[in-house]
Amino acid sequence: MAQLRILLLTALAPVAWGTTYLITTELLPSGHPLLAALLRALPAGLLALLIGRALPRGSWLWRSAILGALNIGAFFPLLFVAAERLPGGVAAAVAGVQPVIIIGIGWVVLRERTRMPATAAAAAGAFGVALVVVGPTAQLDMTGVLAALGGIAATASGVVLTKRWGRPVGVGPIAYAGWQLTAGGLLLLPLTLMLEPMPARIDLGAGAGYVWLGTVGGLVAYVLWFRGIQQLPVAAPGLLALLSPVVATVLGVVVAGESFSVTQSAGIAIVLVALVSGQAFAHQRDGVPAGSPASRAGEPAGMR
Template identity: 60%
Template sequence: MHSLQLTHPSAERSPGSPRTYARPVATVALTALAPAAWGTTYAVTTELLPPGHPMFAGLIRALPAGLLALAITRVLPRGDWWWKAGVLGALNIATLFPLLFLAAERLPGGVAATLGAAQPLLVAGLAIGALHVRPTVWRWVWGVLGLVGVGLVVLGPQARLDTAGVLAGLGGTTAMAAGTVLTKRWGRPPGAGPLTLAGWQLTVGGVLLLPLTLAVEGVPQRIDAGAAAGYLWLGSVGGLIAYTLWFRGIGKLSVGASAPLVLLSPLVATAIGIALGESLSVPQSLGFVLALAALLSAQFETPKLGLRGSRVVRRGGRPGRVEEERVRAGRVR
């Protein structure tokens, strides 16, 4: 029996293509723009936004952008997509945004970004149960190395840790990891593009945040021109545009390829710091290279590693149940 190639069920592969292959560069590049834009959140929050209003920042980032998307697409959920959009909006927007801004306020940007770098590992773990996809050792190793690389870049003796900030960062990262896996599991309904899906979730998240914001925080006493520009940036580039690109990429890439792209967020935050006059030490430079290598390596399939081949088969009569079976010596074990 000829050796078979291992690919994720969602990956497109032409017959005879090599075992290790790069995904379409344009798809990866466009998807990567989303976490790159999110990497500006830390600088914008600390430099431009009024402190003490993480819920208000999340509300302004979500609701106007979501309503604009609905006005453009004029498509509403149907059937079970009402509750699915509600779940995704609660995870990806209503939970993530306030926790993200809270972490950015209470922690140095690098520390907050490092907590977000744990997302590829969380996604890999959640994908086992939700998508029935068992990540390879290749994915786990590069996920850990990516987290270590980001840690070398942004953590140091001067990094101060705040318990509430750390819990907020981990909570936001977990919520987005769950949202990413569910988005991949449910896909998109017919007639709903990435902009539509982004609009649904941003609107749901904004609607959920509105009463909480008014009850807990209220509106900042003063919003100057810098804060207005920061809110506009976060709602447009960091909100509607970034999430449209992200949901488009999730639909085209496997979770093993899309999740590590979030490593760009702390790397962009670090690059902004360098542009503002910061410098990198030797360990930080090595960490930067390691994190970038982990990000790029995730875009390739598992190398041969001495196996004659493997294939994806369905077993047990369960629709959607996918398991990997190794093929050795012409037999499926």
């Protein structure tokens, strides 16, 4: 029951992220991915630092900088580039390759084995993404596709390192999320000032969009996400990320009037099936439930 609760709370993060695509295209000024990334990261990070009342020390100074660069500084702007250039369902569906990347990096870095059914589900999700992205009638913006893939690779690496390094004793999830959001925001600040002009106008809708992305899609989502990463098997967060295409696709069709070819629809369906089936196996390794003493015996101390 406790594991299910952690799973459901962690799942709220990709659900919130699925709204990013619609908000970006419908509310935010176009052509300002760095500004959107900065406003999503830095205010939320500073607020989390105030609430959490803890600053990184020692090795966590450089660890926070690396995690912030991967999970926030690289991922956020690439995410907004993809959201501007691709239909919401397509941009989010590219996340279907993330489980494959996480499983591969997790095997190399963590030596954590994933059961074959979970690996097969991850591969099926990647195949579904291929149908969405390179189908015969897709005609997608390749800059958007590459941005989505780059962002996914960055955050996949961040997921594995987050699980590898764990969280310092006595530091809560809010402060921990604040370290990464602030580090990523500070990385984005000079880049935004140097490379991107301010939009001519930020209306009420754009302001509301930035607030939503910074609070629900930023602070709240990342507190739940980083907390869940450290308590779930390495394959589980990547498979949970497939919830993002569900939300983005539904919002795209219902609100934005998007449509998909038969091939793309089949690809999205495969991604969703991979999500549902993969979670059942991601929580077991070699017949031992994840989180049990036996399953955790071989984990590095920093992961406990």
